[in-house]
Amino acid sequence: MTTNISQPQDGVRSIPAGIWALGFVSMLMDISSEMIHALLPVYMVTVLGTSALAVGIIEGVAEATASITKVFSGALSDWLGKRKVLAVIGYGLAALTKPIFPLAPTVGWLVAARFIDRVGKGIRGAPRDALVADIAPPHLRGASFGLRQSLDTIGAFLGPLLAIGLMWLTADHFQAVFWVAVIPAFLAVVLLIVAVKEPKRAEGLRRVRMPLHRDELGRLGATYWWVVVIASVFTLARFSEAFLVLRAQSDGLPFMLIPAILVVMNIAYALSAYPAGALSDRMNRVAVLAIGLLLLIAADVLLALVPGIAGLIAGVVLWGLHMGFTQGLFATLIADAVPPELRGTGFGMFNLVTGVALLLASVIAGILWDMVGLQGTFLVGAAFSLLALIGLTLLRDRLRNASG
DSSP states (O other), rough: OOOOOOHHHHGGGSOOHHHHHHHHHHHHHHHHHHHHTTTTTHHHHTTTTTOOHHHHHHHHHHHHHHHHHHHHHHHHHHTTSSSSHHHHHHHHHHHTTTTTTHHOOHHHHHHHHHHHHHHHHHHHHHHHHHHHHHHGGGGGHHHHHHHHHHHHHHHHHHHHHHHHHHHHHHHHHOHHHHHHHHHHHHHHHHHHHHHHOOOOOTTTTOOHHHHHHHHHHHOHHHHHHHHHHHHHHHHHOOTTTHHHHHHHHHHTTTTTGTHHHHHHHHHHHHHHHHHHHHHHHHEEEHHHHHHHHHHHHHHHHHHOOOOOOHHHHHHHHHHHHHHHHHHHHHHHHHHHSSSSGGGHHHHHHHHHHHHHHHHHHHHHHHHHHHOOOOHHHHHHHHHHHHHHHHHHHHHHHHHHHHHH
């Protein structure tokens, strides 16, 4: 696995156009989705009379569906030897669901739309990441994943901001905002079809007949599974950002300003993801990832022990920076570790395992919050981060021995 590459770098301008296009596709779809998701729970409860419990169940089932679907779509992309067609299907399904949200007369329609939307996310996720790995030159792989992650995250905070502005302009007309959200979703699909060219399959590349067979999963290699285990432990530390919102609420931040916490976090995330990825192309990737883990430990300690708005903002900024230094890097390490013909399967399994870990992390965090308070939640998060950091040193030694 490549972790230290000394080839000359030409900066962001050298990243292939296909990576830029995939980044903008992700950004547009995220703008659309977040415009809807930022308002959907409130819309379901206040307009359609849905209970909060029902909202929670719907969201949980939707995200679980996306995680499970990613495994099969990634494996299918390896079996077909094609990535783009599955990405188009996934983004297309998500776009087709968007008009349902303003038209839905009942909660049942919204549930169906949310479910299909998450199926679309699951279908596109692993093939898209594998496509990034296929298009990116090896010496720009970290920068390429970082750029896609930065653009994706820009969409994650532009969407809610647009929703807030449109709700003000339309005097809280939910359906009008939902209709505007349809536009970037369809633009994303058009851009994907027109601007992203899938590279030709390399001659002599092994055909994969049963990607999820035990033998094929074994071909992913021990290094890959080390990365998955470390990422899972790390995911136990970075529980749902909902707990950042609860920390803000505990400090007495006005309800109107609480969403700004996630905006600040995503800005820090977006600004750091590309530089972190580019840095990993110039030095050891594991070292850059270790910086991300240290940033999370610092964030958790601040959020646990420094009360008030100053501690909150500093912790949230560090939380966003740790995301920028880790999310694209884990994807890059996966791309480095797995054989090219199994990249879809590798990303699919990675997403499934870390998705389950994120669900477990949020449950653990909730229990700790109720039993011992916010300090216990964030300090346990720091402890999990420390465990992941220890695992990372073992991975570094393994890679060093393998290269030696």
